[in-house]
Amino acid sequence: QVQLVESGGGSVPPGGSLRLSCRGSGLIVADSPVAWFRQAPGKAREGVGCISRRDESKYYRESCEGRFTLPRDKTMNKSYLQMNNLKTEATGIYYCATSCQEEFSKYWGQGTTVSVSS
Secondary structure, three states: OEEEEEEEOEOOOOOOEEEEEEEEEOOOHOOOEEEEEEEEOOOOOEEEEEEEEHHOOOEEHHOOOOOOOEEEEEEHOOEEEOOOOHHHHHOOOEEEEEOOHHHHHOEEOOOEEEEEEE
């Protein structure tokens, strides 16, 4: 049974940093694309970033480019979303999923909440 579990959410002031973690079970995370999506209160879910299989490519939402990165830890079977210089619009629930395209993501985590406020 494939499961994804996110962790690392929290509350930070604008300009702060958070590292979200997506741990996989029942699949090898390094062999799978891992995408991060977020849903802000009252808004539709949107893509934040995605790392392709075996780290061949990385994609970022334009507003996140240069501040977010997508490291992996193969020994821990985890993929991460490192978020720096956070802005208030980053507030929302963050999900990891197994496809860079939302409609093709078969597996999703339960979400972790990020709040950016002063």
